[in-house]
Amino acid sequence: MPYRRTAAVQExxxxxxxxxxxxxxxxxxxxxxxxxxxALVAAAAGVATGTVYRHFPDKGALFAEVFRAATQRExxxxxxxxxxxxxxxxxxxxxxxxxxxxxxxxPRLAWALIAEPVDPQVEAERLAYRAAYRDIFxxxxxxxxxxxxxPPQDPQVSAAGVVGAxxxxxxxxxxxxxxxxxxxxxxxxxLSAFVVRSLGAR
Amino acid sequence: MPYRRTAAVQExxxxxxxxxxxxxxxxxxxxxxxxxxxALVAAAAGVATGTVYRHFPDKGALFAEVFRAATQRExxxxxxxxxxxxxxxxxxxxxxxxxxxxxxxxPRLAWALIAEPVDPQVEAERLAYRAAYRDIFxxxxxxxxxxxxxPPQDPQVSAAGVVGAxxxxxxxxxxxxxxxxxxxxxxxxxLSAFVVRSLGAR
DNA sequence: CGAACAAGTGAACTGCGGTTCAGTGCTTCG
DNA sequence: CGAAGCACTGAACCGCAGTTCACTTGTTCG
Numbered sequence: 001m002p003y004r005r006t007a008a009v010q011e012x013x014x015x016x017x018x019x020x021x022x023x024x025x026x027x028x029x030x031x032x033x034x035x036x037x038x039a040l041v042a043a044a045a046g047v048a049t050g051t052v053y054r055h056f057p058d059k060g061a062l063f064a065e066v067f068r069a070a071t072q073r074e075x076x077x078x079x080x081x082x083x084x085x086x087x088x089x090x091x092x093x094x095x096x097x098x099x100x101x102x103x104x105x106x107p108r109l110a111w112a113l114i115a116e117p118v119d120p121q122v123e124a125e126r127l128a129y130r131a132a133y134r135d136i137f138x139x140x141x142x143x144x145x146x147x148x149x150x151p152p153q154d155p156q157v158s159a160a161g162v163v164g165a166x167x168x169x170x171x172x173x174x175x176x177x178x179x180x181x182x183x184x185x186x187x188x189x190x191l192s193a194f195v196v197r198s199l200g201a202r
Numbered sequence: 203m204p205y206r207r208t209a210a211v212q213e214x215x216x217x218x219x220x221x222x223x224x225x226x227x228x229x230x231x232x233x234x235x236x237x238x239x240x241a242l243v244a245a246a247a248g249v250a251t252g253t254v255y256r257h258f259p260d261k262g263a264l265f266a267e268v269f270r271a272a273t274q275r276e277x278x279x280x281x282x283x284x285x286x287x288x289x290x291x292x293x294x295x296x297x298x299x300x301x302x303x304x305x306x307x308x309p310r311l312a313w314a315l316i317a318e319p320v321d322p323q324v325e326a327e328r329l330a331y332r333a334a335y336r337d338i339f340x341x342x343x344x345x346x347x348x349x350x351x352x353p354p355q356d357p358q359v360s361a362a363g364v365v366g367a368x369x370x371x372x373x374x375x376x377x378x379x380x381x382x383x384x385x386x387x388x389x390x391x392x393l394s395a396f397v398v399r400s401l402g403a404r
Numbered sequence: 405c406g407a408a409c410a411a412g413t414g415a416a417c418t419g420c421g422g423t424t425c426a427g428t429g430c431t432t433c434g
Numbered sequence: 435c436g437a438a439g440c441a442c443t444g445a446a447c448c449g450c451a452g453t454t455c456a457c458t459t460g461t462t463c464g
Contacts, residue, residue: 037421048443098319117319154392160374161396168366169359188358194363198400250413
């Protein structure tokens with residue numbers, strides 16, 4: 001039994017894998033998906049190109065994981081806002097504000113997650129991402145309708161509408177020009193008012 | 203002066219160009235942008251690959267034109283609905299219904315126009331497309347707010363929200379599965395109600 | 405007709421980035 | 435130690451679709 005994967009080795013392995021994922025995440029946040037070649041990711045992680053393929057079967061799998069992780073953070077933040085205290089209107093507003101503030105804080109990442117052209121494999125993650133948002137709002141709406149806090153409506157359609165509205169309203173300022181990050185201050189309250197109104201709150 | 207481009211020749215030239223554009227349009231409507239190689243378009247148009255490059259500088263320019271034309275038809279249809287008679291709510295509803303019905307009638311084309319990953323050059327056309335829709339709704343909203351038919355709101359944000367909501371609500375059924383074309387009957391009225399409510403109509 | 409040139413052809417080229425793999429050096433454990 | 439086997443390396447490979455271009459075919463007009 002001349003070789004066994006020791007704990008220390010496994011740890012280094014995991015560290016390398018993590019370094020690759022984090023390098024990829026950083027690069028996506030800086031330059032978008034289009035600016036991320038495997039060679040570049042490897043260099044940023046301090047490993048050789050081939051090493052990436054010891055941890056991931058192909059590029060798509062790597063970035064699917066990157067997107068999944070990045071996405072989960074965003075969804076969790078919004079879910080937390082949805083679970084907060086207050087009326088439906090207040091919670092919806094908290095969701096929109098949370099989503100928008102985070103997007104403007106990392107605009108390129110947000111654009112990559114929401115709208116940038118990506119491989120089918122990664123696109124699948126994005127669909128899941130949007131579905132997760134839809135579910136948050138759909139549940140919020142369904143509960144509120146049942147409780148009589150909102151007028152009758154199709155929660156799925158309303159939720160899709162809300163997600164689409166948020167995405168569209170943010171993609172416009174995110175995509176135009178290079179001076180992203182300058183938060184269009186007026187946009188967020190206006191968007192949030194739109195969303196609250198769209199659900200028939202108050 | 204041994205050669206001059208005669209009217210008959212010019213006509214044939216124009217016909218070829220048109221054939222290429224129409225072939226590209228048909229292929230996009232059938233298989234999406236991803237399924238459209240230059241060679242395939244050329245074959246469908248009954249010309250050689252190189253001929254495409256006598257009419258367009260590159261693939262992006264060809265498809266930018268295809269998208270522009272396809273887009274214009276859609277935008278015109280919605281603009282006509284917006285210009286129709288009736289209250290704001292009725293006209294908005296007409297816009298949503300027009301948009302949705304047309305999308306479900308040619309689902310693959312709609313998906314390509316709205317959401318499929320495309321080249322940056324073509325993406326630019328898509329942005330123009332969305333901007334055109336935004337303008338229609340922004341004007342509708344601005345006028346209605348001025349006339350006191352709608353509550354005060356930022357017309358640009360509201361318009362973006364409406365466009366995003368329509369796109370998202372339709373992309374979901376358009377993208378899922380291969381059995382596109384089966385119109386989810388309940389979705390359109392629900393979406394239309396959502397949009398009308400989002401603007402604060404009635 | 406035939407000289408001059410445009411339009412059309414399609415096989416070959418090209419550039420790019422994902423992927424591979426033979427070679428190197430490290431880790432394990434008897 | 436040292437044999438066995440793994441992780442790592444990075445230059446070379448490869449596939450693909452957009453693009454090119456030497457050549458063929460068609461058109462004009464003195």
